[in-house]
Amino acid sequence: xxxxxxxxxxxxxxxxxxxxxxxxxxxxxxxxxxxxxxxxxxxxxxxxxxxxxxxxxxxxxxxxxxxxxxxxxxxxxxxxxxxxxxxxxxxxxxxxxxxxxxxxxxxxxxxxxxxxxxxxxxxxxxxxxxxxxxxxxxxxxxxxxxxxxxxxxxxxxxxxxxxxxxxxxxxxxxxxxxxxxxxxxxxxxxxxxxxxxxxxxxxxxxxxxxxxxxxxxxxxxxxxxxxxxxxxxxxxxxxxxxxxxxxxxxxxxxxxxxxxxxx
Numbered sequence: 001x002x003x004x005x006x007x008x009x010x011x012x013x014x015x016x017x018x019x020x021x022x023x024x025x026x027x028x029x030x031x032x033x034x035x036x037x038x039x040x041x042x043x044x045x046x047x048x049x050x051x052x053x054x055x056x057x058x059x060x061x062x063x064x065x066x067x068x069x070x071x072x073x074x075x076x077x078x079x080x081x082x083x084x085x086x087x088x089x090x091x092x093x094x095x096x097x098x099x100x101x102x103x104x105x106x107x108x109x110x111x112x113x114x115x116x117x118x119x120x121x122x123x124x125x126x127x128x129x130x131x132x133x134x135x136x137x138x139x140x141x142x143x144x145x146x147x148x149x150x151x152x153x154x155x156x157x158x159x160x161x162x163x164x165x166x167x168x169x170x171x172x173x174x175x176x177x178x179x180x181x182x183x184x185x186x187x188x189x190x191x192x193x194x195x196x197x198x199x200x201x202x203x204x205x206x207x208x209x210x211x212x213x214x215x216x217x218x219x220x221x222x223x224x225x226x227x228x229x230x231x232x233x234x235x236x237x238x239x240x241x242x243x244x245x246x247x248x249x250x251x252x253x254x255x256x257x258x259x260x261x262x263x
């Protein structure tokens with residue numbers, strides 16, 4: 001069905017799948033698991049669109065999702081179970097060690113798998129708290145438990161590198177997307193998102209034309225919901241970096257005026 005026929009209220013719900021002529025839409029929440037979400041700036045387009053005069057906004061968001069070494073130590077000190085602590089991958093990748101922090105879920109959040117094994121929350125230096133917990137048997141199968149001083153060099157190395165180096169380049173030495181001049185944010189601890197919100201349906205035809213130039217048919221476009229550190233709530237469509245400038249040009253042409261607010 002056409003996106004224009006979907007009630008706007010649906011855009012604020014958590015689990016959404018919208019099928020249009022070209023895309024499958026899905027919803028995702030940013031800022032979960034302790035991520036730090038910062039609102040950098042928003043560009044507002046004012047004009048008389050098909051549904052009337054309404055603003056369309058293009059937000060630029062920075063998300064810091066990594067976990068610094070001192071913060072990891074603070075979490076470790078709060079958990080004293082026998083299996084809580086730092087682990088290092090048994091097999092090195094490209095001569096590099098991989099360090100994680102695993103702590104048992106406690107209180108009401110305590111969970112077990114089908115084998116009644118206690119589940120552990122896993123933290124990584126580049127991506128912070130992981131959404132999927134792991135059992136201790138899975139962890140022991142791939143990792144060995146170590147003292148903090150053994151995990152620290154690998155943790156800090158990956159944390160620093162992940163500020164601007166994707167996982168492909170970090171582990172393999174190169175990234176195919178980067179060599180082609182395209183951005184790659186896989187494994188980065190600091191990501192930049194561009195989110196289109198406001199009266200999106202009123203300009204959907206123009207948005208779709210731009211996005212299809214940079215996305216293959218049947219690709220997934222995401223609807224993002226987030227709450228920034230200064231308590232701003234934003235919900236909208238994720239726009240790929242390559243499509244940002246063309247989209248700005250198109251929206252500017254049909255706007256009576258535009259302005260940018262920086263935070």
